[in-house]
Amino acid sequence: MPRVTVTELQHYRLETLCELFGASISELAPSLQYLLESRVLEVVPGGTVYLGDIDSSGDSTQIKPIYRGAAEKSVEYRFRFVGVVVHNNYVIRVVPKYVASSSQEVCELHMRLALRALRTLGNQQHLIPLFGENGNEGEVNGIISVSLSLLTDYLTNGPYLSVSERLGSENGETDWCRTIENQSPIFAGSFPIYFDPVKRLRSRDQDSFMRRLHLAIVQAASDTLSDLGLLDVLELPRLQGISAGLHRMGPTVELLRAISAHDRIEYGVRNRQLLSMFTAFLNAANDRYTVGPESLATFGTSSFNLVWEHACGIVFRNELDEPVVSTVAQGNQRTRTLRELIDFPEWHGSDYFGHFSVFSGSTLIPDVVFVERSTNPALVILDAKYYNFSLLRNAGVSGAPGVADIGKQYLYSIALRGAREALSIKTTKNCFVFPGVHSGVRNLGEVSWGFLDRMGQEKIQLRSVSVEDIFFAMFQGSRLEADYLRL
Incomplete structure (x- = not known):
């Protein structure tokens, strides 16, 4: 299958996409339309889609637009997705937006890191909504997702028992x-x-029949991922010779009937989960090979910003809900979390009975906050920003957090003043953390806001950190300390 590598949110003209896919406008238009309808691809705001009925000459001037507006060749597209898409014999790899390099080696590395991070957070902790084949987050039952789940389970737990x-x-x-x-x-x-x-x-x-069926399905899942060129990207081995082949186990209809019958008498937790995966794989494989150009298989997310935020929270050990502060209230000493020390807005009113007040149900919650335990302890407040930030003397600033983000980051420091006092800490370190493909940490400067600085608030530091460092620390379960950021 032809393999195409594109970058999330990068703008692509139709001519560029045709060149990447190695296809003419008439050949590529149906696939682009299907990707648009599936919400993997979108038109850059302000543009007009001009896909539709194409004459035999492939003249785009004869294409009827899907949406209202003039059909202009200046329209641009972008992939609002990170991961792998398989459609109409194309394998499309969408790397995260911070991968600006055209180097194949860099793209391959960060594609592997992104998919492994998705497997870690999406499958194990259910923190990331994966992109379903019907375009809905969270509804994942396509050939890639199911094959990956089957292969991972088999390598971890072995065959059906x-x-x-x-x-x-x-x-x-x-x-x-x-x-x-x-x-x-x-x-x-x-x-x-x-x-x-x-x-x-x-x-x-x-x-047993189910054990042999499991081995046949796992080998078929491995073959499927290999055919799509995903085993290397997903860092999984090719399984061969463990089964004579799924085709020797019988017709799909009969296999589904046997699985359903066995499910009624199976009470083992893992075995029941495997039976569900058997059913999902057989249905997905059947859809893949019968639907053809109308099929779409994905493994990825349109919320990769959550991957970055959760990864930073894990490796810097977010202590927001950790009992770290000892306080005394009404003569009783108890350990409280940093979250509990953040005040809630309080509404005041009056009625026939007099004055009253009601607390709001929500308050300011920082992304990552922890105590730097050193000779000069500090309360560190981080906001993981999935932005392509740039600050240049002549070009100015781009990809920067907005005014609301800056204001909230300052307010986090003010809201946690009580925690700082309870911990006898005098210093607060505030920082925006951006992803980068470089090694180590880069100091990008700081952002200040005059009237808040005059109130004694710390400036917000700007750091670009290595995605490799963050993700590998998450994979290994290790922690990065505050001194890594050189705040």
């Missing part, structure tokens, strides 16, 4: 329900004694 049970009086686990139901005990005082308890013997069936 079928357990058969046999009742008897030999050595084994006592089945007390059947023993009490079928036998009369002899009492020694108040204690019942059963001389011939019913035993339950369990044995593993190494050649």
Whole structure:
């Protein structure tokens, strides 16, 4: 399958997309229209889509626009998505927007990092809404997602484990329900004694149908990811020779019927999950090979900003909900979290009974806050910004947080003043953290706001940090300390 690498949110003219996909306008237009309808692709605001009915010559001037407006070739498109899309025999890899390099090596590295981060956060902690094949976040049951889940589970837990049970009086686990139901005990005082308890013997069936079906499906899943060129990107091995092939197991309809029947008598948690994945894979594989040009398989998200935010929160050990502050209230000492020390807005009013007040249900919540425990302790407040930030003398600033973001970052410091006093900390370090493809940390400067500076507030530092450092620390479960940022 032809493989295309594009960058999230980068603007692409139609001519550029045709060149990347190696197709003419008439050949590419149906795929672009399908990607637009699936919300993987979008028109840059202000442009007009001119895909539709194309004459045999491929003349774009004869194309009827999908949306109202003049059909202009100046229209631009962008992918609002990070991950892998498979459609109409194209494998489209969309790298995060901070990957501006045209180097194939850099793109491959950050594609692997992005997909591994999605697997870590999306599948294990359910923090990231993955992009479903129908364009809806969270509804993921397509061929890529299911194949990935099956292969990951198999490499971690091995093949389907079928357990058969046999009742008897030999050595084994006592089945007390059947023993009490079928036998009369002899009492020694108040204690019942059963001389011939019913035993339950369990044995593993190494050649059960479901076990063989599991191996066949896992090998088919591995073949599918290999055909799409995704095994290397996903850093997974190719599985071969573990099964004679899924086609030898029988027609899909019969396999689905057998899975449904077995599901009624299966009570093991993992086995039931596997049966659901078997069904999803067979249905997805059937859709992929029968729908053709109308099919869409994805693994990714349109919310990669959440990946960056959660990754930074993990590696810098967000302590917002950690009990770190000891306070005394009404003579009782208790340990409170930083979140509990942030005041809520309070509404005041009056009625027939007099004055009253009501607290708001929400308040300021910083992205990442933790205590820097060193010879000069500080309260560190971070805001992970998924922006392509740039500050140049002649070009000015671009990709910068807005006024509201700057104001909130200052307010976080003010809101946490009580926590700082309770911890006997005098210093606050405030920082915007941007992703970068470089190594280490780059000091991009700082942002200040005169009237807040005059109130004694710390300026907000600007740091671009290595995506590799952040993601690898998350994968390894290690922590980055505040001195990494050189604040």
